[in-house]
Amino acid sequence: MTTILKHRLFWPSLILVVMLGVNAFTSQQFVTIQDGHLFGTLIDILRGSAPLILVALGMTLVIATGGIDLSVGSVMAISGAVACLLISDLGNQNSIGSVLLIIGVAILVSLALGLWNGALVAIVGIQPIIATLILMVAGRGVAQLITDGQIINVRSDPYSTLASGFFLTMPVAFLIAAGAVALTVLLTRKTALGLLLESVGGSPTASRLAGIGARRITVMVYVVLGGFAGLAGLIASADIKSADSISAGNLIELDAILAVVIGGTALIGGRFSIIGTVLGAIIIQTLRVTVVAVGIPPEANLLFKSVVVVALCLSQSPDFRAKVFGRFKSRPAVEKVGVPA
Amino acid sequence: MRRTLSVAVLGGLLAVSALAGCSKDGGTEGGGGDDGKIVLGFSQVGAESGWRTANTESIKASAKAAGIELQFSDAQGKQENQIADIRGFITQKVDVIAFSPVVTSGWDAVLKDAKDAGIPVILTDRAVDSTDTSLYESFIGSDFKVEGQKAGEWLAKEYAGKTGDVNIVELQGTTGSAPAIDRQTGFADAIKSNPNLKIVKTQTGDFKRADGKTVMETFLQSVPKIDVLYAHNDDMGLGAIEAIKAAGKKPGTDIKIITVDAVKDGMTALAAGEINYIVECSPLLGDQLMETVKAVKAGKPVEKRILTKEGTFTQEEAKAALPTRKY
Numbered sequence: 278m279t280t281i282l283k284h285r286l287f288w289p290s291l292i293l294v295v296m297l298g299v300n301a302f303t304s305q306q307f308v309t310i311q312d313g314h315l316f317g318t319l320i321d322i323l324r325g326s327a328p329l330i331l332v333a334l335g336m337t338l339v340i341a342t343g344g345i346d347l348s349v350g351s352v353m354a355i356s357g358a359v360a361c362l363l364i365s366d367l368g369n370q371n372s373i374g375s376v377l378l379i380i381g382v383a384i385l386v387s388l389a390l391g392l393w394n395g396a397l398v399a400i401v402g403i404q405p406i407i408a409t410l411i412l413m414v415a416g417r418g419v420a421q422l423i424t425d426g427q428i429i430n431v432r433s434d435p436y437s438t439l440a441s442g443f444f445l446t447m448p449v450a451f452l453i454a455a456g457a458v459a460l461t462v463l464l465t466r467k468t469a470l471g472l473l474l475e476s477v478g479g480s481p482t483a484s485r486l487a488g489i490g491a492r493r494i495t496v497m498v499y500v501v502l503g504g505f506a507g508l509a510g511l512i513a514s515a516d517i518k519s520a521d522s523i524s525a526g527n528l529i530e531l532d533a534i535l536a537v538v539i540g541g542t543a544l545i546g547g548r549f550s551i552i553g554t555v556l557g558a559i560i561i562q563t564l565r566v567t568v569v570a571v572g573i574p575p576e577a578n579l580l581f582k583s584v585v586v587v588a589l590c591l592s593q594s595p596d597f598r599a600k601v602f603g604r605f606k607s608r609p610a611v612e613k614v615g616v617p618a
Numbered sequence: 619m620r621r622t623l624s625v626a627v628l629g630g631l632l633a634v635s636a637l638a639g640c641s642k643d644g645g646t647e648g649g650g651g652d653d654g655k656i657v658l659g660f661s662q663v664g665a666e667s668g669w670r671t672a673n674t675e676s677i678k679a680s681a682k683a684a685g686i687e688l689q690f691s692d693a694q695g696k697q698e699n700q701i702a703d704i705r706g707f708i709t710q711k712v713d714v715i716a717f718s719p720v721v722t723s724g725w726d727a728v729l730k731d732a733k734d735a736g737i738p739v740i741l742t743d744r745a746v747d748s749t750d751t752s753l754y755e756s757f758i759g760s761d762f763k764v765e766g767q768k769a770g771e772w773l774a775k776e777y778a779g780k781t782g783d784v785n786i787v788e789l790q791g792t793t794g795s796a797p798a799i800d801r802q803t804g805f806a807d808a809i810k811s812n813p814n815l816k817i818v819k820t821q822t823g824d825f826k827r828a829d830g831k832t833v834m835e836t837f838l839q840s841v842p843k844i845d846v847l848y849a850h851n852d853d854m855g856l857g858a859i860e861a862i863k864a865a866g867k868k869p870g871t872d873i874k875i876i877t878v879d880a881v882k883d884g885m886t887a888l889a890a891g892e893i894n895y896i897v898e899c900s901p902l903l904g905d906q907l908m909e910t911v912k913a914v915k916a917g918k919p920v921e922k923r924i925l926t927k928e929g930t931f932t933q934e935e936a937k938a939a940l941p942t943r944k945y
Contacts, residue, residue: 303840304836305838305842311865311866317839318839325832428665428853516831517831517860519827521827521828523664523666523695524826524828565832569832569837575790575821
C-alpha cells in the first residue's frame with residue numbers, strides 16, 4: 278500500500294480518477310456504443326486530448342535533453358494553414374490520395390520548422406528558450422500570411438476523419454496519438470536512445486566526451502517535436518474543418534510544459550517519463566471538460582483551473598505532503614522519498 | 619564601451635523620430651504641401667471569426683474608396699497589443715484613430731493620451747465603459763442588447779402557447795466583452811415573460827469554432843434534454859453543429875439553433891436547415907465609418923451613437939439572400 282502511495286504518479290492519477298468520477302456522475306453517457314463506435318464523455322476527453330498528447334510527447338523528449346520549445350503552437354497553426362489552403366484548392370476535396378499527399382506536405386513543413394529550431398539550438402548554440410521564441414512569434418505571422426489572415430474552410434471528408442473519424446470503435450485522433458506514444462516508448466525504452474537522451478540532458482559535454490553525438494541527438498528531438506506538433510495542428514484544424522491561424526494551438530506550449538511537469542519530468546533535463554506526460558495531458562483535457570460539466574461560471578474558469586493545478590503540483594511534493602499529513606502520524610515529520618518530483 | 623554604444627544608438631533613433639515628427643507636422647499644418655489625405659489609424663480586434671474578417675475587408679475597401687490612408691493593425695485578441703497599437707498611432711500623429719475594443723474596460727488612460735494629443739477617436743462595433751464620454755467622438759456599431767432581444771423574441775414566439783419546459787443552453791462570447799454581456803442580458807430579458815423557457819447551462823466558447831465544439835460536446839453530455847442552443851456568434855454555432863452531428867442528433871430539428879452575426883458560413887448552414895434563426899450583426903460599417911472620419915476631421919458635429927443597419931433571417935430568407943451575400 279505504502280509503495281503505491283509513494284509512487285510519484287499516484288497523486289496525479291488520483292486527481293484524474295476523481296475528475297473522471299465527477300464526469301461519470303454529471304454525464305448522460307460516460308462510455309457507450311452508438312452508431313457502431315464508442316461514444317460518451319470519456320471518448321470526448323480522449324479524442325480532445327490527442328493534439329495535446331502529441332505536443333507534450335515531443336516536448337518531453339526536448340525537455341529530457343535540457344531544452345524547451347515555445348514554438349509548438351505556431352507550428353500547429355502553420356501546418357493546419359498549409360493543409361487547409363492546399364485542400365481548399367483541390368478540384369475534388371474528397372480525393373483520399375490528394376488529401377494524404379497534402380497531409381504529408383504539411384508534416385514535411387513542420388519537420389523543417391523543427392530542424393530550424395534544432396539547428397539554432399545545437400549548431401548555432403542559442404539558448405533553447407530564445408531560439409524557439411523566434412519561431413513562436415514569427416511562425417504565427419507566417420501562418421497568417423499563408424491564410425491571408427482569414428479562416429479557410431474545407432469540406433473534405435477524408436481530412437475531417439483525422440479528427441472526427443472512428444477506427445475499430447476508437448476515435449482516429451486518439452489512435453494517432455496512442456500510436457505516436459507507443460512508438461516513442463518503444464524507441465526510448467527498448468533501445469539505447471532513451472539512455473542517450475538522458476545522458477545528453479544530464480551533461481552534454483560529458484556525453485560528447487563519452488562518444489555520444491550530443492549535437493545530433495539534440496537536433497533530432499526538435500525535429501521529432503516539429504513533426505508531432507504538425508500532426509497535432511492537422512488534427513486541430515480537421516476538428517473544425519477550417520484553418521484558424523490566430524487561435525490554432527494558441528498557448529498550447531504552456532499546457533504541454535504543464536503536462537510534462539505533472540508527469541514528473543524534471544525541467545532541467547535528464548530524467549523523463551512518457552507515461553507521466555500522457556497522464557498529464559489527459560488530466561489537463563479532463564479539467565477543461567469538467568469545468569463545463571460542473572457548470573463553473575465563465576468568469577471563474579481560470580481560477581478553478583489554477584486551484585486544481587496548484588493542488589496537483591503541491592500533492593507531488595513529498596516535503597509538502599509530509600508537512601501537511603505528517604502531523605496526523607506518529608512517525609518523524611520529514612521522510613526522504615526516492616527522487617523529489 | 620557597450621553602454622556608450624547603446625546610448626549613441628538610442629540618441630540616433632530619437633533624432634530620427636524627432637525629424638520624422640517635424641516633417642509630418644510641417645506637412646499637415648502647411649495644408650497643400652502633402653496630398654491632403656486623411657490618415658486613419660485603425661486597430662482591429664483580430665481575425666477570430668468570419669464576421670471579423672468581413673468587417674476588416676469592409677473597412678479596408680471603404681477607406682480606399684473614400685481616399686483615406688488607412689494604417690491598419692491587428693491586436694490578435696489582446697488588449698495590451700491594442701493599447702500599444704493606439705499609442706503607436708498617437709506617436710505617428712495620425713489624423714483620426716478608430717478601434718474596435720477587445721474588452722470594455724481599461725481604456726481611460728490611453729484615450730486621455732489621444733485626447734491630449736488632439737487626435738479624435740471613433741469606436742467601432744464594441745463600446746467602452748469609460749464614464750467620460752468626451753474621450754471619444756462617436757460609437758458606430760450594432761446594439762448587442764437589441765440583437766439578444768431579437769433572438770429571444772423569436773424563441774418566445776416559436777414556443778408561444780406551448781406548455782412544457784424548454785431547455786436552453788447558451789454559448790457565450792469572450793468573457794467580459796461587450797457583445798457577450800449584452801447579447802446575454804438582451805436574450806434573458808426577452809424570454810423572461812415565458813417561465814417555460816429556461817437557460818439551463820451557459821458557458822464561454824470565446825467566439826471560436828473549436829471552443830464552441832468542445833463546450834457543446836460537454837453540454838450534450840451533462841444536460842438530459844437540450845431543446846434550444848443560443849450561440850453568441852455563428853462560428854461557435856457552427857462548431858456546436860459538428861458536436862451535435864457527432865452525437866447522432868440533427869441540428870436544426872432535434873435541437874433548435876439561434877445564432878447572431880449572419881456571416882456566409884452561418885447563412886449557408888441556415889439555408890441548409892442546420893440553424894433555425896440568425897440575428898444579423900452587420901460588419902459592413904466601413905462606409906459609415908469613413909463618412910464619420912471625414913466629418914470629424916472637417917470639424918462637423920457627429921452623432922454620439924450611430925447604429926449600423928441590420929435585420930434578421932429565417933431559413934427561407936437565408937435561401938433568398940444567400941446568392942447576393944457579400945460576406
